[in-house]
Amino acid sequence: MQRDELAVWLRLALTPQLGPVAARKLLAAFGLPDAIFAQGEAALAQAVGGPLAQSLRQAPEGWQEQLEATLAWLAQDPGRRQVVTLADADYPAALLTIEDPPLMLYRMGRIGTAPQRALAVVGSRNASPQGLQNARRFSRAFAQAGVTVVSGLALGIDGAAHEGALEGAAPGAVATIAVVGTGLDRVYPKRHLELAHRIAERGMLLSEYPLGTPPLAANFPRRNRLIAALGQGTLVVEAALQSGSLITARLAAEQGREVFAIPGSIHSPHARGCHALLRQGAKLVESAQDVLEDLRFVLPAAAAPAADDGEEPEGEGEAATGEDPLLAAMGYDPIGLDALIARTGIPASRLSARLLELELAGEVARLPGGLYQRQASA
Structure with a gap:
């Protein structure tokens, strides 16, 4: 230009x-x-x-x-940085269908490759360990199937989705698109600086905001309309009842995109937003293949997510909640001692003593079969 x-x-x-x-x-x-x-x-x-x-x-x-x-x-970096306007031929066609497409878009990364298939993956910033694992594993499978994962670079589910896509994408593919609420000369949250650099190398960072724009609270709900529009569907992994993820889901539905939600424990506040979406007509999914088949995206057999292997998730959201780290690691579904040791790294003797304290305090219940379950606070 x-x-x-x-x-x-x-x-x-x-x-x-x-x-x-x-x-x-x-x-x-x-x-x-x-x-x-x-x-x-x-x-x-x-x-x-x-x-x-x-x-x-x-x-x-x-x-x-x-x-x-x-x-x-x-x-x-002229080969990897670009400003496009509504008048440009390479302005994203998906954004032209929304009521208020940005006049200008700032792009950084693999700007010369337009993804043919894309899916938005969103959810809570203060995600549970299971939610982080689901976001990462689903997104890895999507990327293995050649689908670009679109999210918002936030802590929690967004970050895990970007990580999974980077792990699963083939060389040369646009692994993931991060739609941010700041100027592209800034990274928010700062904890995702290194992740943003990796996205710029193997995917794309996108913003409608001029350079120098700080992380203003009003910008983040607004950028959600772009996340919803860029994906041919939106998957909500975890969400509270009042959350930006539900805004993204609503916008996706209004734009004629499919909305998917992963169900969770009835005791978990992280699952209540997903359950509300399911009651409103979102499609319940239990695997990445459910989403890909619904959207008629072909999933190679090798890309199907394996059964839960106890992989320790990258805990991005739990530290921000201020809750007990052990309770955060438990989530709200029944869990065994071995799995808790794998998630937390706490020795068995110390972990058993701590679980007893939590049981006496009414925070944890002991179940048959050597399982434990966190108790809902409300």
Whole structure:
């Protein structure tokens, strides 16, 4: 993109109070941004109203600085960094179907390869160990089947989904797409800096926000519409009743995409959002193959997820909850002592003593067969 073209698109995108819907009205009425800025205030007011017309007649604060920063960012790695606009032929077609596609998209990574099949995998930031394991194993299987996993780079399920996709993808494939709520010159959360670098090498980072945009709370629910649109379906692994994952699922359904949910223990708060989705018509899945067959994606036999092998998940979300680490490792389903030792690394004698303390406190119940189960708090 040439400097002058980037300059007018940035000016349009940075105009205060001008959202994607109003911007599309202007583009439909007058054509490309340079034609929009050539209009008089009266003509602009007819399209978007007087206050916005006045804003359009003035250059946004910081516009030139943003232009220079964007040009410098692009020049650092021109083969792997790109800004695309609504007028570009390689703007993602899936986003053109939503009501408010971003005017501009910033992309970093494997920008020259457009995934043919994609699936959104989302869930709780404060995920259970089982949820993290499910997200990772399902996403690994999706990637092995040639499906790009789309998620949001957040802690918990998002991070596990990206990790699984990176493990399963073939060389040269776009393993995973991380849609972020900041500028692409920032990584949030900082704990995922190394993961973001690996995604840029083997997948893609995508943002609608200008460089320098900090992690503002309002940006994350908004970016969920892009996650939902980029996938041909959305799988919710775990979710509370009030969560961004349910927003993504709702947006996916409104956009005509399939919604899938993994059921969980009736005692687990992490499962309540998924159960609510299932009551509303989401499709219950027990394996990656259930999703792939429903979407008519072919899954190689070797890619089918194996039975639970006790693999210790990468605990990304449990530390953020502030709860007892042992309770977090247990989850809410019955679990044996050996599996708990594998998950926690706590010696058997210490673990048995701690389980007894939790049992006496009413936090854990002992079940037949040498199993233990965490008790719901409500």
